[in-house]
Amino acid sequence: MATAKQLRFVAEYLIDRNGGAAYQRAGFKATGNAAESAACRLLREPEIQKLIEDGEGKLRERVEREQDDVANMLWTIATADANELIQHRRLCCRYCYGKGFRYQRTANERERDHAQWIVEHQDDDDEAPAAVFDEMGGVGYHKLKEPNRDCPECFGEGVPDVYVPDTRHLSDAARTLYAGVKVTKDGIEVKMHARDAALVKFGEHLGMFRQVHDHKHSGAVGVAEIGDSIAPDQKERVAKEMLRAAGYVIDD
Ligand SMILES: [Zn+2]
Structure with missing residues (x-):
């Protein structure tokens, strides 16, 4: 069984992959080279290796979950019905x-x-x-x-x-799009998160874009790659929308 200090070492090691530093942060006495060689010895122990693998797996799962949450939020911002807000x-x-x-x-x-x-x-x-x-x-x-x-x-x-509807009763999607109101002397301004930026970030997350350099014309040319999740007749429109939002000038 790993000791409490060893478990702490595993947790610290997962943060920055620096064995010597993790060894000291875990509360072991050694410093400098001594800490590094002790950390190396510890890292070779099968039990510790297993703990690090498990920790990495959990970390990966958490990152994937968080990425999914962020992607869902971006997609919601890009597609929520603005009529719910104003x-x-x-x-x-x-x-x-x-x-x-x-x-x-x-x-x-x-x-x-x-x-x-x-x-x-x-x-x-x-x-x-x-x-x-x-x-x-x-x-x-x-x-x-x-x-x-x-x-x-x-x-x-x-x-x-x-x-402007009562914002306390918004749907979850509209609530995600909503960014508050600003009261001015001319009335109230409903604020929303930027939909075009959200769409671009979502596209980037899915790897829909890649930028290629056109050497003949010095400027960057945008290429949008649209996955199969979008109906064929919509693909061109979505691609153009995304590229325009990313700052490219596209002719219809
Ligand atoms: Zn009338």
């Missing part, structure tokens, strides 16, 4: 669903305008014909409805609307 929407206009395509109010707006109208007309001369409150397009305006194709005011294009 949306630009086209919503119905005030006239889309109004009666006769006239301006439509919400129930509360109608109440408010009507009260205001009463205040404005309370001193009306009794002799004059009674004024009538203009209901316009009626009530029922709902800003989240789709634009009406037949609307003569917006022509079915609706009005632009920017919406």
Whole structure:
């Protein structure tokens, strides 16, 4: 059985492969050449060799697991739906669903305008014909409805609307893409991790790129190698996207 000091030596040796230094860090007394020869003797013992092999195996597994985690995270950043973080929407206009395509109010707006109208007309001369409150397009305006194709005011294009969802309820993918918000005097800016950089790093991790030098034209030429995981009709598009993101200028 290896002693506690020997086990410590194995752990230290796995850090920097320096036998003499590991020997001293493990708490053995020897220094200099004496430490190195003692470490050499220890490293020749089958039990110690087995412990180092096991340690290396575990280290390799951990590195592979961590690489997988990082690769998954990069792929998630590159492919998550940005609409989960911020949306630009086209919503119905005030006239889309109004009666006769006239301006439509919400129930509360109608109440408010009507009260205001009463205040404005309370001193009306009794002799004059009674004024009538203009209901316009009626009530029922709902800003989240789709634009009406037949609307003569917006022509079915609706009005632009920017919406930032509650980031506490994001999906795991969107949460990975999300990098916080910045509150400015002009509003809030949603930050995201760089998708193109993530895509390039992911491609590099898979060994998709190699750079070759074109001696005729001094500049570097990028070559993207796309694996079989991508459908054939997508390959060219993905390759171009990756190379562009890596800074190459590619003609379509
Ligand atoms: Zn409209």
